[in-house]
Amino acid sequence: MIATIDIEFTVNGKPVRISVPPRMTLVDCLRDMLGLTGSHIGCEHGVCGACSVMLDRVPIRSCLMFAVQADGAAVTTVEGLEGPDGKLSPLQEAFWDCHAMQCGYCTPGMLVAAQGLLDENPTPTSAEIREAISSNLCRCTGYQQIVEAIQLAAQRMNEGVDHA
Amino acid sequence: MKAAEFEYFRPTTLDEACGLLADTGDDADRCLLAGGQTLVPMMAMRLARPTHLIDINRITELQGIRDLGGSVEIGAGTRQRAVEKDPITRRKLPLLAAALPHVGHHQTRNRGTVGGSIVLGDASAEIPLVALILNATLIIHRRDGRRETMADGFFEGPMMTALEPGDILTTIRFPVWDGTTGSAFHEVAPRKGDYALVSAGAQVALDANGTCIRAAIGVGGCAPTPLRLQAVEDALVGQRLTDALITQAIAPVPDLIDPESSVHASAAYRRRAAPQLVQRALLDALSEARP
Numbered sequence: 448m449i450a451t452i453d454i455e456f457t458v459n460g461k462p463v464r465i466s467v468p469p470r471m472t473l474v475d476c477l478r479d480m481l482g483l484t485g486s487h488i489g490c491e492h493g494v495c496g497a498c499s500v501m502l503d504r505v506p507i508r509s510c511l512m513f514a515v516q517a518d519g520a521a522v523t524t525v526e527g528l529e530g531p532d533g534k535l536s537p538l539q540e541a542f543w544d545c546h547a548m549q550c551g552y553c554t555p556g557m558l559v560a561a562q563g564l565l566d567e568n569p570t571p572t573s574a575e576i577r578e579a580i581s582s583n584l585c586r587c588t589g590y591q592q593i594v595e596a597i598q599l600a601a602q603r604m605n606e607g608v609d610h611a
Numbered sequence: 612m613k614a615a616e617f618e619y620f621r622p623t624t625l626d627e628a629c630g631l632l633a634d635t636g637d638d639a640d641r642c643l644l645a646g647g648q649t650l651v652p653m654m655a656m657r658l659a660r661p662t663h664l665i666d667i668n669r670i671t672e673l674q675g676i677r678d679l680g681g682s683v684e685i686g687a688g689t690r691q692r693a694v695e696k697d698p699i700t701r702r703k704l705p706l707l708a709a710a711l712p713h714v715g716h717h718q719t720r721n722r723g724t725v726g727g728s729i730v731l732g733d734a735s736a737e738i739p740l741v742a743l744i745l746n747a748t749l750i751i752h753r754r755d756g757r758r759e760t761m762a763d764g765f766f767e768g769p770m771m772t773a774l775e776p777g778d779i780l781t782t783i784r785f786p787v788w789d790g791t792t793g794s795a796f797h798e799v800a801p802r803k804g805d806y807a808l809v810s811a812g813a814q815v816a817l818d819a820n821g822t823c824i825r826a827a828i829g830v831g832g833c834a835p836t837p838l839r840l841q842a843v844e845d846a847l848v849g850q851r852l853t854d855a856l857i858t859q860a861i862a863p864v865p866d867l868i869d870p871e872s873s874v875h876a877s878a879a880y881r882r883r884a885a886p887q888l889v890q891r892a893l894l895d896a897l898s899e900a901r902p
Contacts, residue, residue: 492652507718511647
C-alpha cells in the first residue's frame with residue numbers, strides 16, 4: 448500500500464488541505480473527497496471533456512491529471528462559475544435561456560470550456576466557439592443550442608446587460 | 612479505468628530528475644510525467660504501469676521559449692498552448708504555428724507539452740512531424756551527460772525513438788529560415804483535434820526571382836514514423852514553382868509512403884489523401900511566400 452500525500456490547493460476560491468493516494472485523479476478527488484459532483488466522468492481517458500475544470504484559470508481535463516499534481520494550484524469547477532450570491536453566471540443564464548442542454552451530462556464540461564474561451568476571447572466568432580467546444584462531446588448532439596448560448600452570453604457580457 | 616499504484620516523485624531541478632530516473636538499482640519501472648495527456652490515459656487503461664512516476668512539471672529549466680536569432684529554443688516542458696500563443700512562434704516558426712492548432716484541443720494543449728509529444732513519437736502527431744521537417748536539434752540530458760541529436764533519425768519506428776533509458780529531452784532547437792519563406796500545414800482527422808489520418812507540412816524559401824531555393828516537406832500517418840519527402844523537395848529546389856511543376860513533383864508521393872490501414876482509413880485512402888494534402892500545403896506555402 449502506497450502512502451497518501453498531503454496537498455494544499457484552492458477549489459472555487461476556498462483553501463483545501465487533503466491527503467490523497469498518488470494514483471487518484473483530480474476529478475475523483477473533486478467528486479469523491481470534496482463532494483463536488485458537478486464535474487462529470489464520461490470516458491475517463493481524455494476524450495469526452497465532461498470532466499473539464501479550470502486549473503489556474505485555464506480549462507483542462509481533470510481525468511488526465513492526478514490530484515497530487517494540483518498541489519498549490521487554483522481549481523475552479525462548474526460549481527465555482529456562479530456568482531458569490533449563488534446567482535447563475537451570464538454564461539449559465541444563456542445556457543438556460545437557449546436550452547443548451549438535453550440530458551445535461553456534458554453541460555458542466557461545456558460551461559467550463561466556454562468560460563475558458565470567453566475569458567480569453569470576449570467576442571468569439573461562431574467558428575471559434577465550435578473550435579473551443581470541439582474538445583467536448585454532447586451525446587445528445589445538441590451542439591447548435593450550445594453554440595447559440597455561448598454567442599448570447601458573449602453578446603450580453605459585452606453589452607454589460609444583466610438579464611437575471 | 613484507474614491507474615495502478617505508483618510512487619510519486621516531484622523533482623524541482625533537472626539534476627534531481629536525472630538522478631531519480633537513473634537510479635536503476637532495482638527492478639522499478641521509472642517513468643517521467645510531463646503533460647500526461649497520453650501517459651495518464653495509458654495508465655488508466657493499464658497499458659502503462661510505472662512503479663515510480665517522476666513528475667517533471669515543476670522543473671523551471673524545462674520551460675520557456677528563447678529567440679536566438681537564427682534558431683528558437685523551446686523548453687521540452689513548455690505547454691503546447693503557450694507555444695501556440697507566443698508571438699515568437701508565429702514570427703519565427705510559422706510551420707509550427709500552423710500545426711499546433713491541430714494538436715488535440717484547448718484543454719489538452721493547456722497541459723500537453725512540446726517535448727512530451729516528440730518523445731512519444733507517434734507517426735500521426737503534428738509536433739514530431741514539424742520537428743522532422745525542420746530537422747530540429749534535440750537536446751538530451753542524463754545523469755552523466757548531455758548530448759544533441761537531430762530529429763532526422765530520432766524517430767525509429769512506431770512510438771519508438773532514439774531516446775535511451777535514463778534520457779530526458781530538455782530542449783528542442785528549431786532552425787529559423789531567412790528570407791522570403793512560406794509554410795503551411797494540412798491534415799484530415801475524424802474529428803478536429805484527433806490524431807491525423809494523414810497530415811502534410813511544407814515550408815519553402817524563394818529567391819528574389821521567385822525561384823525555390825529551399826523546400827522541406829513531410830507527411831504524417833503514412834509510415835511507422837513521420838516521413839520527410841526528400842524526392843519531392845529535390846524536384847522543387849532550383850525551379851520556379853508553378854501549379855504544373857507541383858503536380859508533377861507530388862506524383863511519386865503514393866510510392867514514397869508506406870501507410871497501414873486502420874478502422875478510420877485504409878492504406879489506399881491514405882495513398883490518395885497524402886499527395887492531395889502535400890499539394891495543398893505546397894500551394895498555400897507558395898502563396899504565403901509570394902506577397
